[in-house]
Amino acid sequence: MVRGEVSIDSCVSRPPWWSGTQDGLRFSAGRCGPSCLGRRDAFVDGYFGSYALVGLLLVVGAGFVAVSFAANRLLRPHRPTPEKRRGYECGLDPAGGGWAQSHVRYYVFAFLYLIFAVDAVFLFPWATVFARPGFGAVTLAEMFVFLGIVAAGVVYAWRKGVLTWV
Amino acid sequence: MNVLLVLLLAVPLAGALVLLVSPRGWAQHRALPVGLAATALTLLDAVALAVHYARGSRSDVDAAWIPAIGLRFHLGVDGISLPLVLLTALLTTLCAAYLLRSAARPARPQAFVALLLLLEVGMLGTFVALDLLLFFVAFEIVLVPMYAVIAGWGGADRRPSARQFILYTLVGSGVMLVGLVLVGVAAGTLDMVVLAQRGGAGLSHTVQVVGFLAIAGGLAVKIPVWPLHSWLPDAHTAAPTVGSVLLAGVLLKMGTYGLVRIAVPILPEGAAAFAPVLGVLGVVGIVYAGLACLGQSNLKRLVAFSSIGHMGFVLLGISTLTAVGINAALFANIAHGVITGLLFFLVGGISERYGSTDMGRLGGGLLAATPRLGALVVFGAVASLGLPGLAGFWGEGLAVLAAFRPAAELPGGLYVALAAVAGVGMVLTAAYLLVMLRRVVYGVPRSSVPMPDMSRAELLTWSPLVAAVLVAGLWPAVVLGVTDGAVRALLGVR
C-alpha cells in the first residue's frame, strides 16, 4: 500500500489509537503523546478492570455450581426407571407430547414488554445528565414528550383490548 | 420577427391542446375545421417567415430553458431549414384539407387531428431548433403521434408495423442522444450555431469520430439508410394516407436534415472518416431499392421502397462533403418530399376507389377509368424517376455530379465508382416506375363499374404539390439559391 502525504494530522480528526505510520491496525498512542497513553491504561483498568471482577465472580459462581453438581453426583443414587422418567401429570399417564401449543396472548405480553422496556433504555442516560447545569426545563419537557408517547402506546393497547386477559 | 418563429410552433400546439381538452361532442364535428385552420395559419406563418428571410432579416429566438442541462430554447431558420419548414407546413395543411372530404374522414377525428397537429409541432421544431437537445426533443416528439396514427388508424398489420417503426427509431434516438450529449459535454455548449462556427475546433478526434458514429448512426435509422430500412415499407403500408404522406414527405427528411445540420458541420473530422461509408451505403440503398421495387406488387409498398432509393441519392450528395453535393442533397430532399407526398396522396385516392393498392388486383386501365387521376399518377411517376424539367431531376442529377468531385480528403476513385453505380440506380428507378405505369395506368379497366374521377377537393389538395414540382423543376434556383448561402456558411467555404 502506497501512502501519500498524510494531510490531516490531529487527534480530533483521527482516532488516537490509529497510527498512520504502519499498515494495519496498531493500537498505540504514537501520535497523541503521553495523554493518550494514559487514557489507554485507564481504558484497560477502568473498563475491563471493573468488569473483570464481574467475570471472576461469575467464574467463582460457576465453579460453585460445578463443584456442587459433581459432589451431588457422588452423593446421590442413580437408578432411573421408565416410570420415573415419564413426564409428571399428577400420576396419570401423560397424554400427547410435552410441548403444547401456547396461547397467543403470551406473544402479546412479550410484545408489550419489548416495546416499553426497550424504550426505557433511553431513560437512563437522560436521567443521569438531567441534573447537570445547562439542562433544565427544556430537557424535562423533551422527556415528557417521550413519556407521552410511551403513555399513548399504553392507552392505545388498553383501548384495543390488549390489556384485558380473560 | 421572432414572433413568427414562436408562432410556428405555438399555433399547432394550441390547436392540439384545444382539441385535447374540448368536450367530445363539440370537437367531434369541429375537429377537422380546427385542424385545417391551425395548419393553414401555420403555413401562412411559414410563408411570412420565408418572405422575411427573403428580405434579408434573420429571426432568432434564444432563451434559457433548462440551464441545468444547458438546454436553450434556441430557434432560427436559415436557408437549409426554410425550405423544409415550408414543405412541412404545406404538406400538413394539405393533409388537413384532404381529411375534410367525407370519403377520407377518419374515425375519432378529434384524436386524429390532435395527433396530426402534435406531429407538426415536432416536425417544425426539429427543423427550427438550434440547440442539440432541443433538436433531440423535437425529434422525439414526432414519434408518439406517428406511432399512434399508424397503430390507431392504419390498415392491416398496423400494430406490429407501428411497433417496429417506433422501436427502430428509438434505438436510433438512444444512440443519437449519447452522441449529442457527448458532443455537448466535450464542447461545453449545445448551441448548434456556436458549434458549427467552431467547426470541430476544440473537439478531439476521438470525440468527433465517436460522436459522428453515434449521431449519424441514430439518424441513419430515420433516413433510412440501408440496411436499417426494414421498418419503412411496413410502416408505409400500414399507415393511413395522411400518415404515409407525412412519413415520407417530412419524417425521413428529419434524418438527412440532422446530418447536414449537425453531424457534418459540427464534427468535420468524424464526417470525413465516415463519409465514404455513408456514400457506399447510400448507393447500395439506391440499387437495392430499385431491385426491390421491381419485385413489388403493392403500389404503396413500391412508393415506400422508392423512398429508400431517393434517400440514397440524398445520402450520396451529403457524403461528398462539398457544397454542391449538399445543396443537391437538400434539393433532392425537398423534391422527394413534394413528389412522394403527391404519390402517396394519389395512392390513397386509388385505394379509396378500388379498396386495394395491390397492382394485381387493380389490374390497370386507370387512365381509361379515371383519366384525370391517371394523368396525375403518370405525372408523379415521371417526376419521381427524374425527368428533366421536373423537381426530381435536379437533386439527383446534381448529387451524382457532385460525386465526381468529392471533397479533397475523400477518396476520389471510390466516389467515381459510386457515381457510376448510382447512375445504374437511376435507370432502375425509371424501369420500375415505367413497369408500374404499364401495369396500373395503361390498359383496359378490369371492371366496367364507373369510378368517380378526381374530385374538386382532391384537385385543390394536390395541385399545390403539382405546382411545386413544376416550379422546382423549371426554376431550381428558387431552392438552390436559398440553400446555397447557408450551406457554404455552415461548411465554411469549400
Added chain:
Amino acid sequence: MTGPATTAVQGVDLLAIAPPMLLAAAALVVLLVEAFRPAARLVATTALAGAGLALAAELVLAADVLGGGRSRATFCLPAALRGTGPASCSYVVDPFAVLLGLVALLAGAAALLLAVPEIRRTRLPAGEFCFLLLTAVAGAVALPAGRDLVTLVVCLELVSLPVFALVALRRYDGRSTESALTMFLVSVASTAVMLYGISLVYGLAGSMYLDRIAVALNPAAAPPAAAVGIVLVLVGFGFKVSAVPFHTWAPDTYAGAPVAVAAVLAVVSKVAGFAGLVLVLVLGFGGFAPVWAPLVAVLAAASMTVGNLVALRQRGALRLLAWSSIAQAGYVLAPLGALAGMAGRPELREELVAASVGYLVIYALMTTGAFAVVAFIGRITPGNDGTDLDGYRGLARTHPVVGVAFAFFLACLAGLPPGLAGLFAKVVVVRAVVDGGHGWLAVIVAVNTVIGLYYYLAWAVRLFAPPAADGAAFGALRRPIAVAIAVAVAGLVLLSVFPEPVLAGWSLTGTG
C-alpha cells in the same frame, strides 16, 4: 454518559424539524383517534390533515431555506466538543433536504389518498395503516437532512420498520404475509450488514458526523478496513434501494402488498434510501470514491439491464412496476457511479448529485402517478384485480382522462415525449455520466431506455385498444385517487415544461 463537565445541550431549530415532528405528532393523534373513535373516515381525515400541516410547514421551511439562500442547521456539536474540526451538525435543512423532504411528503400523502378507498372496501385497519404510513413518511422527510450516521440509521429504520408492518397489514391474505416476511428478512439482514459497516467506519474515523468522517477517512491515511466498512454500508443501501443483485425481495413484495403500500415502497422508501446513499457516499466517504464508485456503476448497470429485461416478460401490473422500479433505480445510481473522479472537481460532484436527485424526484412523481392508476383499477373494480396488464384494455375509451393520464405517466417513465419530464431526467443522467467520463455507462443507459420503452409502450397501447370482450367494466373513479392522479399529472406537466427547479443543482451542505 460520563462526558466532560461542559454542557452538551444543543439548540433546537424548531422550524427545521417541524415537518417530521408534525408528521409524528399526527401519527400519534391518529392512533389515539383510532383508539377512541374507530371510524375509518375520521381516521383518514385526521391523517390527511396531519400530512397537510406537515406539508405547510415544509413549504414554509422551503421558502425560508431557498429564499434566504442559507441552510438551517440544528443539533450541532457544542463548541466545547468541536475542537478544531468542522461544525458537525446532525440535522441540516439545505435545498437537498427540502426537495427530497417535499417529495417524500407528497408521495406519502398520495399513498394515503390511494389507500382511502382500499381501507373502506377491505378489512385494512385504518388507524394502524395511517399511523404506520405517517411514521414512515416522517422518517423519509427527516432522512435527507441527517448529517451523521446515527440520525441516518434511525431515520432509515423509521422508514423501514413501519413498511414491514404495512406490507403485512392485509392480515388474511397469505400472499401479503409471505411477501412481508421475505422483505422483512432481507431488509433486516441488510440493515445488520450496513450497521456493521458503520461500526467499522466509526472505529476508523472516530466520529459519526459525516463531515468529520470525510476528513478522517482518506485512502492515504485509513486502513483497508475502512474500504470494507464502506462496501458493507453500500451493500446495505443496495438492499434498501433494491439495486440488482439485492433486489430479489422487491417483485414479490410489490405484488403481495396493498397497492398503496407498494407505492410507499416504490417511492417513499426508495427516496429515503437514495437520500441516505447520496449523503453517506458523497459527504462521508468522498475520499474513497475511487473504491465505491466503480461498484456503484456496476450496480447501476446491472440494475437497469436486469430490471428492464425481466420487466419485458411481466404480465402483471405490479410486478412490472416492481421490475421497472428496479431498472429506474439503476438510472438514479448511474450518476453516482461516475463519481470516481470527483476528487478535484467540486462542480462535477454537484452536477452528478444533481442529476441523481433530479431523476429521483421525477421518478417519484411518475411512479406515484402510475401507482395511483393501478390503485384505481386494481382491487377496486370487482372482478378485475388490476394485476394483469390485459385488464387495462380500453381504459382510455371508457375513462379518457384517466387513460390519457396513465399513458402520460408511462411516457414519462419511458422518457418519451410527451413525457418530457422523464426524457429530461434521462438526458440529465446521460449527460452527467458522460461528463463524469463513463461513456460506457451512458451507452448502457441509452440502450436500456430503449428496452424500457418497449414494455411501457406495450402497456400504454393496451389502454387505447378496444376492451376485451369479457373484460369487466372499470368502476367509478373515487375522489381521493382522482386527486392523487391530478397532482401527479400537474407536477409532471409542470416539470415537462419547466424542469429547472428539479434538475438545477440542489446543493448538498455538509456541515451547515
Added chain:
Amino acid sequence: MGIAYPTVLAAVLFAIGIYGVLARRNAVLILMSVELMLGAVTLNLVTFDALLGDPSRSGQVLALFVIVIAAAEVGVGLAIVLLLFRNRASISVDTLDGRGEAVRR
C-alpha cells in the same frame, strides 16, 4: 488488553450471524442470526467508543439505538411470522393463489 479481543469477537459473532442468515431456512432462526449480527455491531460500537474516548459519545448513542432497532425488528418480525403461521394453518396459501388466478384468467 487490546482492542483485538472485542473486535475479533464481534467479527466472529457477525460471521456466525451471516452464516445463519444464509444457511437457515427457518424464519425465526434467521431472525436470531440477525440479532447476533446486531449484537456484533453493538459490541463494536461500544468498544470503539470507549477506546476513542469520543467526547460526543456517538458510539454509545448508536449502540442504544441499535438495541432498540433490534427489539423493534424482533417485534415486527415475530408478528409477521405469527401471521404467516396462522394463515398457513387456517388457509393454505396455494389454494388462495389458485383462486386469484382463476378470477383473473
Added chain:
Amino acid sequence: MGLLDTGLRLVAVFVAFLTLPLLVGQMEHKAMAHMQSRLGPMHAGGFHGWAQLIADGVKFAQKEHVVPEHADRTIFSLAPAVALLPYLLVLLVIPLGPGLVALDLDIGLFYALAVLGVGVLGSVMAGWASANKYALLGGMRSAAQLMAYELPLVLTAASVALAAGTLSLTGIIGAWSPWWLLWQGTGAVIFFVAGLAELHRPPFDMPVADAEIIMGPYTEYTGLRFAFFLLAEYAGIVVVCALTTVLFLGGWRGPFLDAQLGWLWTLLKVFALAFVVVWLRTSYPRLRSDQLQKLAWQVLVPLALAQLALTGVIRVVMS
C-alpha cells in the same frame, strides 16, 4: 486492585450469597409458622429447629437426579444455575456501608437491573426443557410476568436515577435524603411490588401455583437442582430487598453513626423488607393471571410514569 484485595472481595460476596438467603429462609420458616399459629419444625439442631434448613440441604443433596425422557437434557440441567447465578452477580455491586462495596460501578443500577432480568430465564429454560405441560405453562406464565413487571421496575429505577442524577448505587445513597421517602414513596412501593412479582413470590406466584400446575417450571426437578431453584428464590428476595433499600431507603444511612454502623442499618432494612415479603405471603391470596397483568399495566405502569414525571418536575423546580 491487588490480588488479595480482589480475592477478599470475591470471598465476601460469595459468603454473603450463601448465608443471607439461608437467614431469610429460616426467618420465613419461623415467621410463617408463628403467623399461622403453628410451631413448624422444632427438632433439628435443638433451639427452635435452627438446623432445619441445613438438614433440608443435606436431604436434597442425597436425592436422585431424574431427567424426564423427552426433556432437553442440557438445558434441563443448566437451568438451575442460570436461575441462581445472576443474583450472585448482582450482590457484587450492592453497597453494605460507606466504602463497603465489592465493586462500585458507575452504572451500578443499570447493571443490577440488567443482570436481575437474566434470572427469569432460568425458569423459562426449566419450563421449556422439562417436556411437561405444567412446566411449559409455568414457564410461559413466568416469562409473561417478568415482562409485565419489568417495565414498572425499570421506570421507578429510572425515577431514582433521575432524582440522584447518577446510576451509581453508592452515588444514589449519597444523594438520598429522608424526604425521598415522601416523593419517591410511590416509586418505592412499585419497585418493591414489581420485584416481588419478578421473584414469583406470593401473591404473585401464579407461575408456580401448585393447585393448578403443580410446581410450574420446577415440576420435574428433584434433588440438588430443585434446591438451587429454592436458593435462587431466597437469594432473589435478598437482592430485591437490598436494591429497594439502596434505592429508596437510603442504604447505609441511619439515624446515627453512618460511617461505623452503616452495614448494620443496611442489614436491618434488608431484613425488615424481607420480613414484609414473608408477611405478604401469609396475608394475601394469590392473584389470577389476568389480575396480575391488569395490576402491572393498568396500575403500576401509569403510576410509575407519573412518578417519573413528578421526579423530573421536582428536580427542575428545586434547581
